[in-house]
Amino acid sequence: MTDQWRLLDVQAVDTRLDQIAHRRRTLPQIAELAALEGRATQLRDQVVGAQTLAGDLQRELTKAEADVELVRQRAARDQARLEAGQGGHKELESLQHEIATLQRRQSDLEDAELEVMERLETATAELERLSTEQASLQAQVDDVTAARRTQEEELDAERERLVQQRAGMVAGLDAPLLALYEKVREATGVGAAMLRSRRCEGCRLELNPQDIQRIRAAAPDEVVRCEECRRILVRTGESGL
Numbered sequence: 001m002t003d004q005w006r007l008l009d010v011q012a013v014d015t016r017l018d019q020i021a022h023r024r025r026t027l028p029q030i031a032e033l034a035a036l037e038g039r040a041t042q043l044r045d046q047v048v049g050a051q052t053l054a055g056d057l058q059r060e061l062t063k064a065e066a067d068v069e070l071v072r073q074r075a076a077r078d079q080a081r082l083e084a085g086q087g088g089h090k091e092l093e094s095l096q097h098e099i100a101t102l103q104r105r106q107s108d109l110e111d112a113e114l115e116v117m118e119r120l121e122t123a124t125a126e127l128e129r130l131s132t133e134q135a136s137l138q139a140q141v142d143d144v145t146a147a148r149r150t151q152e153e154e155l156d157a158e159r160e161r162l163v164q165q166r167a168g169m170v171a172g173l174d175a176p177l178l179a180l181y182e183k184v185r186e187a188t189g190v191g192a193a194m195l196r197s198r199r200c201e202g203c204r205l206e207l208n209p210q211d212i213q214r215i216r217a218a219a220p221d222e223v224v225r226c227e228e229c230r231r232i233l234v235r236t237g238e239s240g241l
């Protein structure tokens with residue numbers, strides 16, 4: 001009988017251990033970290049995209065600068081020849097014409113260069129923005145990870161205390177009774193339940209008069225079980241027998 005009462009204490013510890021295990025699996029930080037990791041993956045892709053774009057634009061800018069320089073040098077050469085005044089009238093006229101064409105061309109190329117520079121500035125700013133977001137995201141990940149670790153450590157410490165406490169509780173307990181308890185607990189999650197006011201505390205069902213009669217007739221050390229949920233029913237002064 002005393003062993004059966006002690007079984008209720010063991011059950012209380014096991015219930016708390018189950019709660020701890022469940023809590024550890026479902027810590028809110030686990031979902032938070034998954035969401036942050038999802039955003040981090042997305043950000044890494046965005047950074048690669050932005051870096052590629054900035055690299056392409058940088059090459060485009062270098063080429064645009066070279067184009068402008070080429071035209072500028074040629075115009076300068078023509079200008080020098082024109083100023084030297086060598087060659088015939090027709091030749092000089094042709095030079096003047098070419099210089100005008102080169103100036104228009106240079107102006108167009110400079111406009112194109114400016115446009116690439118602006119796009120590169122935008123791409124660089126976007127890259128900086130993404131990099132700032134990455135840093136702030138990492139700080140969040142660090143915070144949530146630390147919070148999760150704190151929670152886990154608290155739960156692990158409590159579990160450790162309970163496991164030790166439980167070992168002391170089951171030591172000396174009737175072995176077949178404990179084995180039955182473990183078997184039922186494995187099958188239903190709860191091995192032993194108190195019979196309180198004619199109700200099984202395991203399945204919450206009220207026992208019928210025949211079962212009450214049977215339990216009343218059972219010897220105190222006999223192990224009785226709920227007909228509904230098969231849990232070990234522990235009788236106490238509150239059982240209403």
Ligand SMILES: [Zn+2]
Pocket residue numbers: 200201202203204205226227228229230231
């Ligand atoms: Zn029951």
